[in-house]
C-alpha cells in the first residue's frame with residue numbers, strides 16, 4: 139500500500155523510534171503517547187485490521203513482539219494491549235496495529 143503510513147514505517151521510508159523488529163513485525167513508539175510507554179506492534183505486510191485474514195504465523199509473531207516490547211520497556215508491573223478495529227472503534231490508521239500501553243497504573247476500566 140503505497141500511501142499507507144505504517145507500510146512506510148515498516149519499510150524505513152519514514153523514521154520511527156524502533157523498539158523491536160524482525161522479518162515479520164516492527165514495533166515503534168507512538169507519536170502521540172497515551173501512557174509513559176505507548177508502543178505500536180505492526181505487521182510489515184499490510185492488513186487493514188485483525189479480521190482481515192491475518193495469517194496465524196503473523197499473529198504469533200505479533201504476540202512475540204509484544205513480549206519483546208514488554209521486556210525492552212521493563213513493563214514488569216503489567217501493561218495493556220489494544221487493537222482498535224474500524225472507524226467506530228477509533229481506528230485512524232487502516233493498517234493493523236496493537237497498542238502496548240504501560241508504565242503507570244492503568245486502572246480497571248477498559249474504556
Ligand code: AMP
Nearest residue numbers: 143154167168169170222228229230231
Ligand atoms: P488508531 O487510532 O488505533 O488507528 O491508532 C493510530 C496510532 O498511530 C495513534 O495512536 C497515532 O498517534 C499513531 N501514529 C500515527 N502516525 C504515527 C507515526 N508516524 N509514528 C508513530 N505513531 C503514529
Ligand code: ZN
Nearest residue numbers: 142145184233
Ligand atoms: Zn500499510
